[in-house]
Amino acid sequence: MPDSELLKKEDLIEILDSLNIGIIYVDRENRFAFVNKAGEEIRFIKASDRIGKSVLECHSPGVKSKVIDDMKSFQKGDYASRHKMIRSKGKYFDNSYNVVKNSNDEFKGVVLVSQDVTEKIRLEKELKRANEVLEQKVKERTKEITEAYEKLKIANDQLMQSEKMAAIGQFVSGVAHEINNPLDGIQNCIRAVMSNSGNEKLMQDYLPLASEGLFKIEIIVKRLLDYARPHSKEKVRVDANELIYNSLELTKFRLKKKKIDLQLKLNTEPVYVYGEPHYLGQVFVNLIMNSYDAVREDGKLFISTRQQGNTIEIIFNDNGEGISEENLNKIFDPFFTTKQKDNGTGLGLYLSYNVIKDHGGEISAESKLNEGTKFTISLPVFIEEKVISNEELVAG
Numbered sequence: 001m002p003d004s005e006l007l008k009k010e011d012l013i014e015i016l017d018s019l020n021i022g023i024i025y026v027d028r029e030n031r032f033a034f035v036n037k038a039g040e041e042i043r044f045i046k047a048s049d050r051i052g053k054s055v056l057e058c059h060s061p062g063v064k065s066k067v068i069d070d071m072k073s074f075q076k077g078d079y080a081s082r083h084k085m086i087r088s089k090g091k092y093f094d095n096s097y098n099v100v101k102n103s104n105d106e107f108k109g110v111v112l113v114s115q116d117v118t119e120k121i122r123l124e125k126e127l128k129r130a131n132e133v134l135e136q137k138v139k140e141r142t143k144e145i146t147e148a149y150e151k152l153k154i155a156n157d158q159l160m161q162s163e164k165m166a167a168i169g170q171f172v173s174g175v176a177h178e179i180n181n182p183l184d185g186i187q188n189c190i191r192a193v194m195s196n197s198g199n200e201k202l203m204q205d206y207l208p209l210a211s212e213g214l215f216k217i218e219i220i221v222k223r224l225l226d227y228a229r230p231h232s233k234e235k236v237r238v239d240a241n242e243l244i245y246n247s248l249e250l251t252k253f254r255l256k257k258k259k260i261d262l263q264l265k266l267n268t269e270p271v272y273v274y275g276e277p278h279y280l281g282q283v284f285v286n287l288i289m290n291s292y293d294a295v296r297e298d299g300k301l302f303i304s305t306r307q308q309g310n311t312i313e314i315i316f317n318d319n320g321e322g323i324s325e326e327n328l329n330k331i332f333d334p335f336f337t338t339k340q341k342d343n344g345t346g347l348g349l350y351l352s353y354n355v356i357k358d359h360g361g362e363i364s365a366e367s368k369l370n371e372g373t374k375f376t377i378s379l380p381v382f383i384e385e386k387v388i389s390n391e392e393l394v395a396g
């Protein structure tokens, strides 16, 4: 409790004068009754000139009626306080007007508390501007990153395509050999028919054989062309076993040529994953061709698939030359290759890694120099999203 003996009127005035908030008190007769020091500075007035004078005198005629209305409203008790932001002589003031009442709750006057908030507003404006600049920069950056990402995606697609072409170049020599056999057969048929013209029986025997040979060639060429053309990146439900068979169809001639012992241990049931068939197929072709490159004649390649919980595990294991510990850390890097210029692009595993990651899977390698290499791929099992009908929902 303040001791009224201790706190005198002069003390109160000193206290109010020491504040950096302007305080102006207007009595019930609308007269200036008190202006503290900060009030004088902030409002550019001199207390000695104002005390006892009506507030209406210091307002221009245009504002006068508004001030009268305001004072009346305060007197009538329409509101106990008001708040206004005003701008005067290049400065901003936060003004709050509060009704002062006596102990009988009767209107005595209005006290105006005025705070110079110019600096605060300047800082707020600066902050706002800085924020806008920052936002703009973030927007520009996001756009740049999105564009760079799009470009990277396109570049990666082009790399996939060129890696594919390189692979085709590699297994095409096996294919050429395979095409030669039916081609020889067809040639023999044609020769026989031509040198025995008019021999219906011979024609009937040989022409179906020639047609069969053509069909074989057609299938091989179709497969190659299909592998070569760009494919959509649409993800669908696809059986990894089937993709392995397809990849082997493309590479089998090459494997056969090197007399590679291929062992398959594929899951008896289909192993469905959600993926882009062509891109996953490209990963498998690359792994098969890598093993082909790594093994000697009569080497072994073991491929297995199995489902383990929610994961499909696919293994490619060969008994080839293996990878040194030092190189094992680099094989997934773009352009890392230990092969001759025309044999390797160094992109196969880099792209395989990207494709598998893009499918929510993992790919890893274990290897021992001169013993062999094992690649393990894990992919999430395809989970069918069932659309539940309303009736089913109700039936619960």
Ligand SMILES: Nc1ncnc2c1ncn2[C@@H]1O[C@H](COP(=O)(O)OP(=O)(O)O)[C@@H](O)[C@H]1O
Pocket: 286, 290, 291, 294, 318, 320, 321, 322, 323, 327, 331, 336, 337, 338, 339, 343, 344, 345, 346, 347, 348, 349, 350, 372, 373
């Ligand atoms: N099965 C494997 N056995 C031995 N080395 C391998 C095997 N697979 C990959 N590598 C090594 O990883 C490197 C990178 O492979 P990859 O990215 O497919 O590129 P590329 O086959 O064009 O060289 C190969 O050059 C080889 O050194």
Ligand SMILES: [Mg+2]
Pocket: 286, 289, 290, 346, 347, 348, 349
């Ligand atoms: Mg490769």
